[in-house]
Amino acid sequence: MNWRVHVLVIAVPLTVAAAFALAADDATVTLECATVPTAPQCPPGTSTGVLLISATNTFAAPPTTKSTLTFGSVDDSFKEAMAFRRGSAPAYKHVTWTTAETLAFTDRVELPLRIWAVCTDDAGTCPALTSTRRTQLEKIVTHANGKLNGERVGIMLVPANGTLISDESGTGDLTELKDVDDCAAFKEKAAMLSPARVVTTALNIYVVHTVRVRGEAGPGFGQDCSDRTKKVAVVGRKASWRTVLHEIGHMLALEHVEETASNWGSDPKENFMRDFSTTRKFFTEGQIFRVHLGQRSALNDLLNRYPTDKRFCDPSTAALPCPKPNERVWDEP
Numbered sequence: 001m002n003w004r005v006h007v008l009v010i011a012v013p014l015t016v017a018a019a020f021a022l023a024a025d026d027a028t029v030t031l032e033c034a035t036v037p038t039a040p041q042c043p044p045g046t047s048t049g050v051l052l053i054s055a056t057n058t059f060a061a062p063p064t065t066k067s068t069l070t071f072g073s074v075d076d077s078f079k080e081a082m083a084f085r086r087g088s089a090p091a092y093k094h095v096t097w098t099t100a101e102t103l104a105f106t107d108r109v110e111l112p113l114r115i116w117a118v119c120t121d122d123a124g125t126c127p128a129l130t131s132t133r134r135t136q137l138e139k140i141v142t143h144a145n146g147k148l149n150g151e152r153v154g155i156m157l158v159p160a161n162g163t164l165i166s167d168e169s170g171t172g173d174l175t176e177l178k179d180v181d182d183c184a185a186f187k188e189k190a191a192m193l194s195p196a197r198v199v200t201t202a203l204n205i206y207v208v209h210t211v212r213v214r215g216e217a218g219p220g221f222g223q224d225c226s227d228r229t230k231k232v233a234v235v236g237r238k239a240s241w242r243t244v245l246h247e248i249g250h251m252l253a254l255e256h257v258e259e260t261a262s263n264w265g266s267d268p269k270e271n272f273m274r275d276f277s278t279t280r281k282f283f284t285e286g287q288i289f290r291v292h293l294g295q296r297s298a299l300n301d302l303l304n305r306y307p308t309d310k311r312f313c314d315p316s317t318a319a320l321p322c323p324k325p326n327e328r329v330w331d332e333p
């Protein structure tokens, strides 16, 4: 009787000891920056954050301005790491923790964008694009690029085939569809034209008179109807750069944030992927992970950037897991 109890008492601490034995010792991660060729270590001063991802868990390291990070007692079930900093694409790597790990940042991914200006005037007569309107459209892209870098998404929007904005006011087949009810039908029409008014290697944003969303036609609404081979969204003539960036988020494999503040962790209306919001201002690192590794992201569908590591994230699988969409390193905005 006593003997059995004794074994039971011993068995508990043995289990605990075995669990600790699985954890590696302190692990050092060195951050390398391709843009510093003479000294590959990233220059200190820029805030860097790291997510460690396992099949069941995500660990967000606190942001640091150093060029190395040390983790205490790393659990080797964390098999992937992604690091984030401004001015670079995230550094992504499979990690084993058998030796010190290096995470190498590369230049931001250049993602081609074409804005098709179909009908940009209030009256809906679709006149030729004025220089004022052209400048406004250029500023949308400037703002979007500033935010993509500020939020460490690691993407820079660049003109598709050398052209950022195409004046389609003379393309009657498109201007007759200026009040868009059905983004997919619009996409098919644009692809049918000769030459096609869709660039299959780029994001395509069509600025039209109005877009109908949930039964209401508005000049500030947007609608994404991208598929595997064509990244397409329509936006109304008064859509803000934040709305355009929301639609681009869809093209980068992001879904709507429908959570409440209590289960999202902050005000979800401030996230770029909130369906209806006028206060959108941030992406999370969990979302940026999807932008890069999401199966349907334009980075993979158009640029084939992560051919073996891309994955479907919702639901997340044990073989190719993803952090939760609200996982974050920085408590921003």
Ligand SMILES: [Zn+2]
Pocket: 246, 247, 250, 256, 274, 275
């Ligand atoms: Zn949306």
